[in-house]
Amino acid sequence: MTETKIISHWINGAVDAEKSVRTSEVFNPATGQVSANVALATAATVDKAVTAATNAFDSWRHSSLTKRTQVLFAFRELVLQNKEKIAALITAEHGKVLSDASGEVTRGLEVVEFACGIPHLLKGGFSEEVSSGVDVYSIRQPLGPVAIISPFNFPAMVPMWFFPVAIACGNTVVLKPSEKDPSAAMFLAQLWKDAGLPDGVFNVVHGDKESVDALLAHPGIKSVSFVGSTPIAKYVYETGTKNGKRVQALGGAKNHMVVLPDADLELAADAAINAGFGSAGERCMAISAIVAVEPIASALVARIKSRMANIKTGDGTQGADMGPLVSKIHRDKVASYIDAGESAGATLVEDGRKVKVGGEGFFLGPTLFDNVTPEMTIYKDEIFGPVLSVLRVNTYDEALALVNSHPYGNGTAIFTNDGGAARRFQNEVEVGMVGINVPIPVPMAYFSFGGWKNSLFGDTHAHGTEGVHFFTRGKVVTSRWLDPSHGGINLGFPQNS
Numbered sequence: 210m211t212e213t214k215i216i217s218h219w220i221n222g223a224v225d226a227e228k229s230v231r232t233s234e235v236f237n238p239a240t241g242q243v244s245a246n247v248a249l250a251t252a253a254t255v256d257k258a259v260t261a262a263t264n265a266f267d268s269w270r271h272s273s274l275t276k277r278t279q280v281l282f283a284f285r286e287l288v289l290q291n292k293e294k295i296a297a298l299i300t301a302e303h304g305k306v307l308s309d310a311s312g313e314v315t316r317g318l319e320v321v322e323f324a325c326g327i328p329h330l331l332k333g334g335f336s337e338e339v340s341s342g343v344d345v346y347s348i349r350q351p352l353g354p355v356a357i358i359s360p361f362n363f364p365a366m367v368p369m370w371f372f373p374v375a376i377a378c379g380n381t382v383v384l385k386p387s388e389k390d391p392s393a394a395m396f397l398a399q400l401w402k403d404a405g406l407p408d409g410v411f412n413v414v415h416g417d418k419e420s421v422d423a424l425l426a427h428p429g430i431k432s433v434s435f436v437g438s439t440p441i442a443k444y445v446y447e448t449g450t451k452n453g454k455r456v457q458a459l460g461g462a463k464n465h466m467v468v469l470p471d472a473d474l475e476l477a478a479d480a481a482i483n484a485g486f487g488s489a490g491e492r493c494m495a496i497s498a499i500v501a502v503e504p505i506a507s508a509l510v511a512r513i514k515s516r517m518a519n520i521k522t523g524d525g526t527q528g529a530d531m532g533p534l535v536s537k538i539h540r541d542k543v544a545s546y547i548d549a550g551e552s553a554g555a556t557l558v559e560d561g562r563k564v565k566v567g568g569e570g571f572f573l574g575p576t577l578f579d580n581v582t583p584e585m586t587i588y589k590d591e592i593f594g595p596v597l598s599v600l601r602v603n604t605y606d607e608a609l610a611l612v613n614s615h616p617y618g619n620g621t622a623i624f625t626n627d628g629g630a631a632r633r634f635q636n637e638v639e640v641g642m643v644g645i646n647v648p649i650p651v652p653m654a655y656f657s658f659g660g661w662k663n664s665l666f667g668d669t670h671a672h673g674t675e676g677v678h679f680f681t682r683g684k685v686v687t688s689r690w691l692d693p694s695h696g697g698i699n700l701g702f703p704q705n706s
């Protein structure tokens with residue numbers, strides 16, 4: 210009998226050799242088979258990783274911007290060369306189709322490319338002669354060892370929202386990826402080493418609540434960047450800030466797509482399919498609620514339904530359009546929402562439970578509900594699966610009120626040919642990322658990613674300028690160099706005359 214592979218931690222530039230007492234099974238969701246066991250870190254293992262990051266910090270923070278940029282460029286080349294390998298690792302543990310996994314790596318690479326511009330991004334301000342012979346300038350300095358805790362649904366991209374910027378700014382990193390799909394993080398760690406990053410600057414610990422709690426409590430960790438579900442995001446934010454850490458905690462989502470009567474319905478239907486069922490709906494920017502402003506609801510539903518017949522659900526390595534869900538438990542939970550929607554009286558237009566792929570994989574076909582109302586759980590909850598709900602309203606104002614009354618505020622989209630209506634929506638909607646005839650408005654790396662309300666705890670979004678600010682502390686220096694004319698005692702503030 211062959212032994213199941215063990216995935217261990219990456220500490221101080223090498224795979225950690227210590228045998229783990231606790232492990233968790235990693236599945237291939239397309240086959241339902243266990244592919245590996247991942248080590249679950251204890252507080253002692255976390256301490257080992259934080260110590261490595263602490264020891265590496267002083268030297269890394271004093272490495273020149275030129276040196277840091279060279280390492281970033283080398284890492285960028287290596288990720289690009291190995292994109293398909295990383296995508297294969299993602300598909301094997303997450304289940305998303307290969308093209309989508311490859312796209313995830315591309316989006317992560319864009320943050321690496323953004324971070325390659327760190328010499329420019331870290332430039333401070335300078336004011337000469339603020340008082341006689343006095344100059345003032347601002348600088349931004351790294352925090353120290355920082356923690357990144359990421360979810361299962363983007364095992365490469367979400368960590369890459371943070372670590373390129375953190376490292377470019379001179380910090381050292383302890384990444385705690387999802388224990389459901391840990392391999393992409395390990396591969397990226399090896400690529401950092403190959404790119405010339407000094408040992409200890411980038412570490413990976415695997416684990417569950419125990420390791421997260423150890424990171425939140427560790428005095429060596431200066432900041433926490435978390436992405437995951439809302440209850441855990443809130444917990445991480447509250448615990449981390451209570452322990453004196455800077456925290457950005459991105460949570461769950463329920464993203465609405467408003468379709469106005471003048472919209473191009475073919476475009477809207479394509480968008481609904483792509484944004485609703487891409488990655489089997491396991492995206493924080495997936496569209497899960499379509500708000501159709503009458504009289505177009507029936508026409509839109511018909512168009513979405515006809516397109517759904519063409520979606521092939523199956524193994525992501527075998528040319529399917531939509532892969533399995535990440536685990537059996539999650540698949541069953543999503544299926545239970547379909548039961549709940551039916552019981553609550555929503556119209557089940559397409560039933561994903563009927564889609565049979567064969568084998569033991571965690572598959573569920575795409576599902577469409579019409580006549581969903583705001584009090585139904587299929588509308589209120591984040592389902593995180595391939596279940597799309599259509600809510601019918603009569604006016605733009607009703608649509609806006611619906612979006613704004615939802616506790617989540619991650620992403621939203623409006624489909625219309627009316628520029629004035631789109632502009633009004635962009636101004637009035639209480640959501641962090643807005644698409645206008647664009648269903649998944651994920652900001653480019655040089656802008657910042659983040660939602661409002663229950664979709665983000667803390668006030669700093671990921672990457673872009675906000676990312677640079679999160680991973681640095683501002684300092685302002687006021688300087689005067691001795692001049693023969695100086696002197697004299699003055700106990701008052703300067704008059705600057």
Ligand code: NAD
Pocket residue numbers: 358359360361362363367385386387388416417418421422436437438439441442459460461462492493591593619660664
């Ligand atoms: P999750 O909250 O279960 O897990 C996220 C991380 O927290 C993982 O590393 C996990 O090991 C850890 N964790 C789990 N339970 C914990 C606990 N009790 N205490 C401490 N740590 C714990 O999320 P998930 O299922 O991996 O990911 C899906 C969720 O992530 C969805 O809600 C999705 O919307 C959200 N998400 C949000 C964004 C965003 O940008 N806002 C992006 C991607 C995913």
